[in-house]
């Protein structure tokens with residue numbers, strides 16, 4: 042049980058109250074880079090720079106062959122959409138739980154002909170359109186989902202991929218071996234072993250991964266994972282499935 046009196050069980054069957062608390066937290070967060078980064082606006086630059094390099098490496102290795110359509114999941118005001126995805130894709134959609142943040146994204150991103158649809162929805166309910174996306178990017182939001190909703194969401198993401206499409210997760214990881222609950226924003230930080238277990242349950246194989254550099258000591262490790270549906274991964278691709286920890 043969390044301090045707010047709601048269940049903090051990552052396997053809880055009825056997370057409605059927990060999800061409402063998280064929504065309340067984000068509805069009241071500052072609608073700027075600092076708010077999206079929990080007061081660490083200075084992490085914006087190293088975050089985006091390394092994500093950009095990671096994406097370009099995925100293109101070079103042939104894991105991503107098209108730059109038609111991407112979606113930013115748990116997009117907030119559109120920080121990742123604006124700085125990472127719009128410069129790299131012809132069309133970008135975003136999905137975000139909090140309506141006020143989606144509204145703010147209009148002025149934050151500014152007019153851009155590549156901006157696609159903006160969905161107001163929790164990822165626990167969102168169904169990506171079948172076969173639409175080359176890249177589904179999920180950053181600093183998956184900790185808001187219970188294990189079941191996490192797995193089910195990634196299963197639906199698989200269906201949303203175009204041929205040779207890719208799902209990327211960028212997330213904090215717990216190094217204590219178990220999920221840690223944050224009473225303030227009502228999210229969990231999972232250990233890497235659990236994240237990989239849930240990917241496997243969702244039928245996804247990690248084809249590349251990389252740890253974020255240049256973040257201050259004392260913060261959770263942050264890692265990017267690029268995944269493909271296990272059924273579509275060739276032997277050669279599976280061979281490269283080794284963490285590129287730097």
Ligand SMILES: C[S@@+](CC[C@H](N)C(=O)[O-])C[C@H]1O[C@@H](n2cnc3c(N)ncnc32)[C@H](O)[C@@H]1O
Pocket residue numbers: 060063064067068077078079114115116117118120121136137138139142162163164165180181182185186
């Ligand atoms: C830490 S912020 C990260 C925002 C953005 N991904 C970024 O990196 O700038 C977390 C975001 O996830 C959103 N969020 C929280 N729970 C969610 C859920 N269940 N479904 C979709 N978005 C959610 C919050 O409203 C907030 O915008």
